[in-house]
Amino acid sequence: MGVEAMPRLPGRRPTMREVAAVAGVSLSTVSRVVNGGEGVRGDLAERVRDAVELLGYRHNLTASTLRRADRQSASIGLIFEDVSNPFFGAVHRGVEDAARERGMLTLVGSSDEQPDRERELAEAFSSRGVDGLIVASAVADSSYLQRERAAGVALAFVDRPPTFLDADAVVSDHAGGARTAVAHLIAAGHRRIGFLGDRPEVFTAAERLRGYRESLAQHGLAEDLDLVRHPRFRGVDAYETTCELLSGSNPPTALFAGQNLISAGAVRAVHALGLQHELAMVSFDDILLADALDPGLTVVAQDPLTLGRTAAELVFSRLDGYDGPTRHVVVPTQLIERGSGELPPRGGG
């Protein structure tokens, strides 16, 4: 059963030249047919198509890209923090959907927030001639991408804006979402609200922290620095950090968790401590199963598909010749009430 395993060694594809020989026409004619067949007599075109079929010819986009005037490779590079984070998976899908409509493919890599790795990826993509680059940048200075842009690569930033570089970007309303979340908790009566988030060197974390602070200030609440925590390694440390925070002398009555993996850790901790019905909680970014928890997890949901699609469209418009000022798109977040964020304060505060 099945086709025999064939040694890879031959590893040659038929070329246009061979197709031409079989069809009894010139190389140029084959090229014309393959590229749409304008200005080729019907019968000849037919002969060429037959030869293509017969030989199993496959257009070589590498050679084509090299020679063509526009130099387009019909591919865009994506640099994420981690492709296995469901948030970026969804952003990726948004990009892919838009790209597919244009017949473009995506090259994807994870930077793990390491500047060196991010630069390596950008270089590797650019070396392969991507037409566009969509970056969730983790470096303090993104101006190194200026060189790629000067070389003709269309650039768009997603999730985080560029620094020291004026380029198109699409981000969630991090600060606004955080304000909404915290205001929601305050409205439920909370006065002591804990913050769990990434180190503030990360743009998104800084913005969410800013939103948290602004909301406290707006409502006349003083910030207690002891309530703000940054677990070192998210998934791993969020659990412990949360336990620590909650077992302090004057613990918060509500929690705002500012990142999906951190939220997951915090939720685990709260449930492990049996506090899920006493401690209010709102998470930034929606997670699978959030609505199956007891109580359901109230979240400020981002729209990663839209983030991705929009980033792709920004890139495409540049490829199509748009040459105006850079655009900064902000995608709104949405508060989804599921129970955990509506719990009234109990005990402390």
Next chain:
Amino acid sequence: MGVEAMPRLPGRRPTMREVAAVAGVSLSTVSRVVNGGEGVRGDLAERVRDAVELLGYRHNLTASTLRRADRQSASIGLIFEDVSNPFFGAVHRGVEDAARERGMLTLVGSSDEQPDRERELAEAFSSRGVDGLIVASAVADSSYLQRERAAGVALAFVDRPPTFLDADAVVSDHAGGARTAVAHLIAAGHRRIGFLGDRPEVFTAAERLRGYRESLAQHGLAEDLDLVRHPRFRGVDAYETTCELLSGSNPPTALFAGQNLISAGAVRAVHALGLQHELAMVSFDDILLADALDPGLTVVAQDPLTLGRTAAELVFSRLDGYDGPTRHVVVPTQLIERGSGELPPRGGG
């Protein structure tokens, strides 16, 4: 602030020829330096490197691939069902980690289980000269990939084996995992165990269903066809299907959910019906937050990172010349007890 937005129009990169001119050497010398600098006098190499730096020269891998003898593009294509499914996100990451060690990049696309789309992707990747292809195939006949392999593309299947084609593959122990899950429920005393899974045309679903049946048979239990359900559109329909199943006249006392998104829907349903402490449940594939549920969700966990890494290694070994028989790697699953799978039967049979 920041660098001025520069029109993309010029869009030209310096070439080796220009570097050669600046360095005052020949094109060949530049090529030698760029490719490691063997057999070039130190001072000349230095001059070349300076010129590279000065001009901001970036190696053009497109041209290089075209000309080089080995024809390697240092990239591999990944075809998944959906990149936004966290399972595939993790597989992707496994592949990427292995690829990075080799300086290779990943091209990724989602087939949405549509055979046409899968073929399109394979063709597009192959047209771009990927060295390898890792496919989670959804088509009934994967022999169409034979042509790519004959052209020298190294092939590996992941998550699902190839059909009508003898090629390397790495899959989870779907049937074994399912048997374990069901045996676990039976050991807890259950006799009526519901099955929720994808349509059995999908290999993984068929295997998990097979495991379910085998386990029932092994324990002398008859299969009740009414307990086996296939929600049409997973995430969306799993909720309703579960409600239906549980509100039937003779409902099951335990549930085995055979796919991550279906599990999520089923969990939601069970919790919505308030049955989470009465109905036992085991899910195939681990999900974020599964341990924060009440009770925690017992799962048969796959190891997607290992699946991805192994698939990549299978591809690499072919690229390195391995030409032996095809290899079929099975990655074991692991039962993780968290509470939901250990509930004793209550109420019904």
Next chain:
DNA sequence: CACCCGCCAGACAACGTTTTCAACTGCCGG
């Protein structure tokens, strides 16, 4: 001092394609 050999630099031909340009065909109008 002649010769040979090793080392290294440069010229040049590929790689598979697109694009330009010249050449050929048949047809029409003058």
Next chain:
DNA sequence: CCGGCAGTTGAAAACGTTGTCTGGCGGGTG
């Protein structure tokens, strides 16, 4: 009947790189 024109075709020159081959140079040896 000839010139020109539209419609097609083919030859050949790119694209940016690598690999092969030739040649020059210097040093060691007979």
